[in-house]
Amino acid sequence: MSFRHAMPYGAELHGDGRVRFRLWAPDAERVLLEIDGGGTHPMRALDDGWHECICEAAAGTGYRYRISEALRVPDPASRRQQGGDVHGPSVVVDPAAYRWQHPRWSGRPWREAVIYELHVGLMGGFRGVQAALPRLRELGITALELMPIAQFPGERNWGYDGVLPFAPAAAYGTPDELKALIDAAHGQGLMVLLDVVYNHFGPDGNYLGAYASPFFHAAESGQQTPWGAAIDVAVPQVGDFFVHNALYWLEEYRFDGLRLDAVHTLGNPAWLASLAARVRAAAGEHRQVHLILENEANQAHLLRAGFDAQWNDDFHNALHVLLTGERSGYYGAYADDAIGKLVRCLAEGFAWQGEPMRGKPRGEPSAHLRPLCFVDFLQNHDQIGNRALGERLSVLVPPALLDACYALLLLTPATPMLFMGEEWASTAPFLFFTDHQTQALRDAVREGRRKEFAEFESYGKAEEIPDPNAAETCDRSRPDPAEAERPEGAARQALLRQLLAVRKQHLLPHLDHARALGAEALAERALHARWQLGPACLRIYCNLGDAPLAIDIPPTRGARWLHGEPSAVAALAEGCLAPACTLVCLEPSAC
Incomplete structure (x- = not known):
């Protein structure tokens, strides 16, 4: 077929x-x-x-x-x-x-999503990703999310410089090789999601302005993106161009869903809702298709207007501040009461729900949304790659502390996401890389990158920031599978495999109707949170500090411990929460 x-x-x-x-x-x-x-x-x-x-x-x-x-x-x-x-x-x-081998695949429900974000080029192209499918399935991953694959200039790119949104990048393989990857993933029971960019085109190879200027907002409109002219999806031919792009990937390539990049720069939530409606109508009743947003505006109403979930940067940013103490850039907005902001994410979804952030109101109320509407993560391509030196948490944070965070990530009802290499505690950086073909663009990108980080003393001299256009910058970003064989790499894989098995057995059957019952800070780096999970109450106790913490919130008798060292569980019963520790239990009755 x-x-x-x-x-x-x-x-x-x-x-x-x-x-x-x-x-x-x-x-x-x-x-x-x-x-x-x-x-x-x-x-x-x-x-x-x-x-x-x-x-x-x-x-x-x-x-x-x-x-x-x-x-x-x-x-x-x-x-x-x-x-x-x-x-x-x-x-x-x-x-x-292309003749599909698994044409009857209809997808998986969103409650089953455990997402693995990856860069196709760094994994060896479409064929390289296909070879990794059995390993990822065995780990407990249920959905791959490919960073953008639209044709870009040169041989290497993050994908956000694409200019031909219907053409798979030749550097990754042929259209049929992409279809073979998706087909094989479906044969393994895995969903495949695609990151798409509808807010701008890259700077090299975009000719639309020369013959279709209505594609873009006029310069005097004031609508610009950080990456260039803003696209005017309100023009019918333009809006339809991207609707057809979404349908093309979902129907012709049989992707299971799309992640829409930086939709806040479109400035048109009505068009987003109409796109979702047209996708839902085309998919019909028998196919499960998922739509995910990246949206700094935290427009919660879109998560009841056809979109399944949104990347929750608030969860990441608050947790990152707690783990690293960093306060530069956007982390500064979370530095004041980071634990309070993390607690609000666990209890209500977004940390910012209309309150001022940097002088402007941000967000909408989100407590009414189910936890599955929020994609939580410790790392992703942005949060690593937008650092000047691309460091991963594995080189910034002690392993025991990260282990506690993975339990918090994977054993709450929100939708979890991992980034490639994270499963074996990769120490390779993920750097910003491009392959622009003109010297002018090469110089502009390199100098722009250095200027961006000039104010941060911790990043050292500007010339130490890797040149995005150098081939070695891309090569350094490739996770080394040999690290999976190290003791730390093997231990991290074993932990994630165990946590995902627990999630599948104990949380998954009740995730569609899970609801938050509240969360509270126990100290500057410790919290307690609860969710109604079917007939039981899910409790999490998390201490990211470096000292034991006296608490007075003991679990009820008969609690079933899903995660935690026996000694730490015993200490909790005595009113002491161990350091660098996350404990998770199910209580047989409602909290």
């Missing part, structure tokens, strides 16, 4: 030896289609800025659009780029060529 998504954009095979090419170019008076080996064909101007041509062509044919004598551009809806060149010809692709 094969799958395809019919698009109003780009190149669509007709099945009779002809292909329909269609481009939205409202600023162009005339557009010509150039086909490799097939000459040049005038495109017919349609209403509302559309241009179309139907002519003979086959799968594998290269093509591009001539906007003027001086400007030839790839198809913005290209399914594949010839040689991976963002400036070169696009390639006609037959979506039906």
Whole structure:
């Protein structure tokens, strides 16, 4: 069986030896289609800025659009780029060529999600990720989340510089190799999610402004992103372009869900809700598709408007301050009463629910949402890679303290996420890397990166910050599987495997209806939290301090201990919570 998504954009095979090419170019008076080996064909101007041509062509044919004598551009809806060149010809692709081995896969419910975020290039491309599937499944992972894979310039990139959002990056493999990865994951019972970027295009290879200026907000509108011109999804052709992109990945590649990057920079929650509605309608009743947000605005209402969950930066930031004592940058907003902010995350979801942050109100009330609406994590690509030297927590925090945090992460009802290499306590940094092809961009990115961290004395001299464009910067970011064989690596894997098994057995059956019953700070680095979990009460006692803590909140008799050393459990019964310790129990009746 094969799958395809019919698009109003780009190149669509007709099945009779002809292909329909269609481009939205409202600023162009005339557009010509150039086909490799097939000459040049005038495109017919349609209403509302559309241009179309139907002519003979086959799968594998290269093509591009001539906007003027001086400007030839790839198809913005290209399914594949010839040689991976963002400036070169696009390639006609037959979506039906791949024969799916597991076509009846319909997904898994969100309550089962244990997410593993990864960078495809650092894991050896689509084939390398496919080879890792059995290991990740055995660990207890149920969902892979791929960082963006849209075609970018060069051979290496985080993915957020993509300019052709329908074309899988050639550096990672072919479209069919991506489908084979997803197919194999489904055969192993694993979901595959994709990080998509709808808020900006990268700086190299984006030609849309030359012939479709309505794609972007006008400069005088004041709407800009940190990465360039803001996309105007309120324009119907633009909004539909990204809706079709979402449907394309879900239908043609059979991804199980999407994570939408930095949606707060779109400034259009109504469009987000409409995208979710169209995705839900297309998926139907029998397929489980999940939509996740990254949204600094903490717009809780979207989590009842078709979106399953949001990355919870508040949980990470508060916990990071408790673990490291760092106060620079955005951590400064959490430094005052970090434990109180972490407690609020456990009890209500977001730490910021409308209160001022840096002088501006941030967030909406979230206590009414179920815990599964919040994706919690200790690390992710941003929180490691946006550090000047890309250090992981494994080199910043003692192992025993991190072990306590993993119990807090994996044995609460929120949706947990791990970052690649975290499972074996990787010490490799995750650095910001690119492969821009012009010297001007190389210089701008390097100097911009150094300027960004110039005010932080702890990062040393600017020239010590790795050059994003150097190949070795990418190479250093590759986790070393040999570290998994070290005693610390083996111990971390054993702990995560055990915690995820406990989560599956004791928490999973009740997660859909779990609700927070409250949380409280016990000290500057210690807390106690409770959730109703089916007929039982889930309790967590967590002390991230370095000294024992006297407490007066003993568990009830008959508590079933899910996690904790016997000596620490015995001490708790005597009113003492051990240092660097998380204890988890189920009590047989409601709290």
